[in-house]
Amino acid sequence: MNKKHISVLLEGHENIADEGVNLLKAKGYKVFFPKSAQHILSDSDYYLSDALLVRGAVIDKNLIKNMKNLNVIARCGVGVDNIDTKAAREKGVPVCNVPEANFISVAEHVLGLLVSLSHHIVNGDRYIRTGRFDVRHHYIGTDLSGKIIGIIGFGRIGQLVAEKCIYGFDMNVLVYDPYVKEIDMANVQKTETADEIFKKADFITLHLPYTNELHHFINRNVLKKMKQTAYIINCARGGLIDEIALAEEIKKGNIGGAGLDVFQNEPPEENHPLWDVENIIATPHMGASTNESLERMATGAAKEVIRVLEGDSPIHLVN
Secondary structure (H helix, E strand, O other), X not given: OOOOEEEEEOOOOOOOOHHHHHHXXXXXXXXXXXXXXXXXXXXXXXXXXXXEEEOOOOEOHHHHHHOOOOOEEEEOOOOOOOEOHHHHHHHOXXXXXXXXXXXXXXXXHHHHHHHHHHOOHHHHHHHHOOOOHHHHHOOOOOOOOOOEEEEEOOOHHHHHHHHHHHHHHOOEEEEEOOOOOXXXXXXXXXXXXXXXXXXXXXXEEEOOOOOHHHOOOEOHHHHHHOOOOOEEEEOOOOOOEOHHHHHHHHHOOOOOEEEEOOOOOOOOOOOOOXXXXXXXXXXXXXXXXXXXXXXXXXXXXXXXXXXXXXXXXXXXXXO
16 A cells, blocks of 8 residues: 555544544545444455544454554543553554643543532432422532542642632542652642542542453442542543442432543443432543634544654653
């Protein structure tokens, strides 16, 4: 092939911003949109592609092994748990991500859940539509000012959440992150253990990657340490929370509720135990889905592809 071929593999109703595709086409690359991994392996235009551009589609060892000319895999996002990075490394294929593309959007989503939970906005909306104006006397909110938010994981998103909570809501911040040695930010206190956050925080937000070691990081024992009025927010990765234990502890009144944008299984089951829990706000992994974020993710991933195919090193190498 004279021209470089790029396969953009999307899952379900995913899309990719035109700006990213246009960058690749401007370089003279041919861009294909195979329907699935199986289509890639059955069509020479696809399996001879020089690069893969993906969002949530699973890129497994078999696909990596059988793409003859594969030189780079670029993820339009941060997490790469859908990509077999080990198989790519063994083949000498760099896997890249765009860690700076969506942190603003995700941080804002966290704040949206924070305000909605503290002021019972979703419950109020649900009941006023049924004529229950009187529920305003039942759902009594809580001010965020002066409250403690515990941030577990203090990367780009966690830091921005902290800034917005301090300067926007006058909150106090506790941080647990074993990889961060010092924090130079007013009203932020670093803790030595996550337990201190579980016991003291009025709101807890997770900003961790998912690994086998962190599976059900938030489990029944952890939930029992939290304040009965505390809320937990997860816009990081499903699997960090034991969702069955969460549903049961909220029903028992042992914690106040939760805001979840990610789930252990996506999409979650239709009869998921969280669905009949009143103080749960759930969104379908859409924290990074803003027009601006999608454009930054697509163009950032496309630039990584271009760098590798032109003989340069990627900026954000994962493997």
